[in-house]
Amino acid sequence: MIGRPTTEQTLALGDFVPFRLNRLAAGVSLHLAEVYQHRFGLDIPQWRVMATVGAEQACTAQFIAASTRMHKTRVSRAIAQLEARELIERAASAADRRQRQVRLSRSGRRMYSELVPLARAREATLLSCLTPEQRTGFLTGIEILERFLQLEN
Amino acid sequence: MIGRPTTEQTLALGDFVPFRLNRLAAGVSLHLAEVYQHRFGLDIPQWRVMATVGAEQACTAQFIAASTRMHKTRVSRAIAQLEARELIERAASAADRRQRQVRLSRSGRRMYSELVPLARAREATLLSCLTPEQRTGFLTGIEILERFLQLEN
DNA sequence: CACATTTAGTTGCGCTCGCAACCGTCCCCG
DNA sequence: CGGGGACGGTTGCGAGCGCAACTAAATGTG
Known part of the structure; x- marks a missing residue:
């Protein structure tokens, strides 16, 4: 039903790239959340x-x-919690008394140094289901779409 | 800064696939929202x-x-609004008096028949920045990852 | 057949988010 | 050098979400 190929008049979400991309991103986030959430008690903004x-x-x-593309209020609150x-x-x-320089504390650095390898490992696990050619093809697509939508950084 | 290649100890989000996937999905959603939101006054669940x-x-x-992978309360409220x-x-x-059969009304069908071609056009615009080979490479990657994460449908 | 369990769908509640308004500071221009 | 706009960051508020609890109906079990 869901995956059935779409005709001109009909649109199956399971076959619609924007939806699939959202679903995939949510799935990947969930996959990653196991490390930063369950193990370190962080939510996504944090x-x-x-x-x-x-x-x-x-x-x-x-x-x-700017880096994370999060709203400044979301950032503000995440910083306060951290x-x-x-x-x-x-x-x-x-130099500018409006802004405040944010840096990791000692324990923050410790957490960071544990967090990063685990996050990397998750990413690697994820991509391990693709052959090297598939991986580069996939990443190339992402890259071009990012540029197209001006998300580059 | 952001795009700088990561070392073992450091993780740049702009270089981290889960983050990039989220950002890309959000960008694509925004791109698509112009049609269903501004033109038809629908939000994503609707x-x-x-x-x-x-x-x-x-x-x-x-x-x-099940099809949309949305929480049943989100679906329930979207249905009520529609x-x-x-x-x-x-x-x-x-057959089962607990459940209710949902179908489009006449005006719903009219909206749907306008909506679908526009959504399709957006999708096509998006994918038009990829060559056919890049497109299939990208879609193959999505497909395999979906299976890997068991999001298939 | 009675009772417990499961399922479809709705709703109250607390939480998070983004918008808009705001405060304090910086900077440009007259 | 003084005032107006721009900017960094915070906060009040309303909207949307998921969880858990609930109702009502179906199904399974002794």
Whole structure:
């Protein structure tokens, strides 16, 4: 029923790329959530902030928002929660007193160093079901679509 | 910064497949929303219900939930809203009086017949930035990953 | 046949999100 | 140098969501 090929008049969601992409992304997120959620008690915004801050020495909330494409309020709240758990620290910026420099705390760095290999492993597990050629083909498609939709970074 | 290749200790989100997949899916959804939202005043759950019901003569809420992978409460509310707009109708099922048969109303069918070609056109526009080989490579990747994550339908 | 379990669908509730408004700071231009 | 707009970040609020609990109907079991 669902997977049946669509005719001109009909559209089966199971055959519709935007829907399939959403479903796939949700499935992959769920797959990944097992590591950052169950093992470290992070939700998605928090995980993304951790990942972004951990890759920089220090950065601002707006940088995180731009990198992760999350709304600035979502970032703001995630940062507040991470600060409450003492995973990150904020210091007033000398140059611009509106912004605050966010960086990982000691325990934040420890979590980050555990988190990253596990996340990587999940990604690898995921992609392991594709042959090298399939993988590059898939990634090429993503890349071109990203450019087409101007999501590049 | 963001796109910089990751080392063993570091993970750049812009280089991390699960994140890129989420971002891509969100971008594609946004692209598609222009048709179902701005032109027809539907939100995502409503659009998915319309698409599912329109492809069947009649179906139940639970069938819609399974097809769209939406939570049954989300489906229930979307159906209620569409019924309030008189785009769909519900009739008690003779065989099982717990369930109700959902089908498109006359105006629902009219909307559906306008909606489907536009959605298809959006999908085609999107995929038009890929060469035929890239397209099949990309779709193959999606398909295998769907099977791997058991999202097939 | 009675009772327990399962299933279809709805609803109350708490949580998260994005929008808009806001505060404080910076910066440009007259 | 003074004022207006732009910008970084936070917060109040309404909308949408999933969970859990519920109703009603079907099904299974002794």
